[in-house]
Amino acid sequence: MTDTAPPTAKPVCVRLAKELRVLRTQTGLSMATLAERTKYSKSSWERYLNGKQLAPRQAVEALCTMAHEPPGRLLALWELADLEWSGRAHRTVPPTAKEAATSSRGDRASNRKTSPDHAIPGPARRWGIQRHRRALAAACMVGLTAAIGVTALLRTTAEKPPKTASSAPPAPGCHARTCANHQPTAMGCAMPSHEKILRDQQISPGVRLEVVYSTQCRAAWAVVGNAHVGDVLTVSIPGSAPQQAKVSDKYDEESPLITPMTDGSDLTGLQTCFKPAGGHNECFLR
Known part of the structure; x- marks a missing residue:
């Protein structure tokens, strides 16, 4: 399959x-x-x-x-x-409708041509009814399975439950230096309520750069939208290993280019560099 x-x-x-x-x-x-x-x-x-x-x-x-x-x-x-x-979601229904119509026509014809003394034996009629019920049951089970799946999907698609006065955001999975080399979304650091934009500028037509700092995780990362295959984005702080992200294939082009995080305990000397495929490296401080 x-x-x-x-x-x-x-x-x-x-x-x-x-x-x-x-x-x-x-x-x-x-x-x-x-x-x-x-x-x-x-x-x-x-x-x-x-x-x-x-x-x-x-x-x-x-x-x-x-x-x-x-x-x-x-x-x-x-x-x-x-x-x-x-195709299981649609395979059962058409035969069921056809069988029902055929069975109905057959019953009407039998009633017209057969006298009460020569009616179709009961077991044969019961078999036809049972077959029809089994087909309807199979169709209902397929429909019910799909409905349950749709309900579960709609219930969870929103991702984030409605906020209440007593609800609190989940704790992040890292802090400061332990965030290095990890993705901000995966570690729960990409929370708008705790984000501070350190830089937001257009670096070329249709390409915008953001440098983001999480006050909750004390970590920083860089983001570029509309990146293309071969583009490289790097964020670094003196004394720490540079964090780099690259658009490797066409699937990467469908999402923003996001670097792993770097320790944001001290943002002095924070530098972000973007090198488009076939272009020159352009760097920015803070």
């Missing part, structure tokens, strides 16, 4: 592939590294991410784990994609 590309466009499968690409970007892993850390090859991951092949459930779970993402929402989406890919 998962080895053959779908014959027509399947919107739920397309949505799942897009969500998986977002997760892959969130992990900060290249396709090669992703293959090394899972039992799926690089070429398999490429098919999963571009929607040419339905990712196995275990692959979705593995990617969620590496991205520190609760798997419930993606697994609910996977259940719907699995039904859509296989």
